[in-house]
Amino acid sequence: MTKKIRGSCLCGAVRFEVEPPFLRAGHCHCERCRKHSGTAVCTQARVRKEQFRLLQGESLIRVYGKREGALKAFCVNCGSSLFGGDWPEGDQVSIRMGAFDDDPGIRPQYHTFVDDRAPWDEITDDLPQYRGAWSEDAGTPIGG
Numbered sequence: 001m002t003k004k005i006r007g008s009c010l011c012g013a014v015r016f017e018v019e020p021p022f023l024r025a026g027h028c029h030c031e032r033c034r035k036h037s038g039t040a041v042c043t044q045a046r047v048r049k050e051q052f053r054l055l056q057g058e059s060l061i062r063v064y065g066k067r068e069g070a071l072k073a074f075c076v077n078c079g080s081s082l083f084g085g086d087w088p089e090g091d092q093v094s095i096r097m098g099a100f101d102d103d104p105g106i107r108p109q110y111h112t113f114v115d116d117r118a119p120w121d122e123i124t125d126d127l128p129q130y131r132g133a134w135s136e137d138a139g140t141p142i143g144g
Contacts, residue, residue: 006101009080014057016082016095018047022106023092026134027127029117032070036081040121043097044084045106052093063087110134 004017025045033042057075061082065071073083085094097104110128123129 003102005104007082007095007099008101009057009060009075009078009082009099011075011078011080013060013077014075014080014082015055016099017053017055018093018095018104019051019053020047020105022047022104024110024134025097025104025106025108026110026112027108028070028112029121030070030113031116032065033084033113034118036065036070036072036084037096040118041111042081042084043108044094045097045104046085046092046094049091049093052095 002020004019006015006017008015023046025043027041027043029041034040036042060076061073062076063071063073071084071087072081073087074081080099081096082099083093083095085092087093097108108127110130111123112130112134113132114123114129115131117123
């Protein structure tokens with residue numbers, strides 16, 4: 001049996017659990033993700049919707065930017081950024097990795113939208129880098 005990975009917002013009012021395996025995880029450097037997170041990147045992991053379970057706090061989740069591309073689903077009490085992607089309608093759930101309470105086991109596998117990164121953001125690891133979004137057919141990474 002696979003151990004469920006728990007997660008929550010900063011105030012604990014929103015709680016969820018995920019049953020691995022994860023589909024993928026990565027760092028996004030696009031402007032929207034930087035603004036959502038207030039940091040250089042938004043690091044997120046994806047699972048299929050049937051592997052995700054919201055345990056409490058559904059009424060406290062608000063969504064910003066639904067029609068504008070990348071969205072932010074966050075706790076209205078503490079402001080924690082929790083989910084992205086096509087929340088809540090999509091086939092997958094994109095979870096901000098900082099919201100996990102347990103070690104999810106997966107580690108970021110790539111960087112996306114590196115051409116949009118902040119001028120002060122220096123990538124210092126050896127993960128593959130993509131100019132735009134990652135997809136199954138994203139092609140060869142920059143320098144690959």
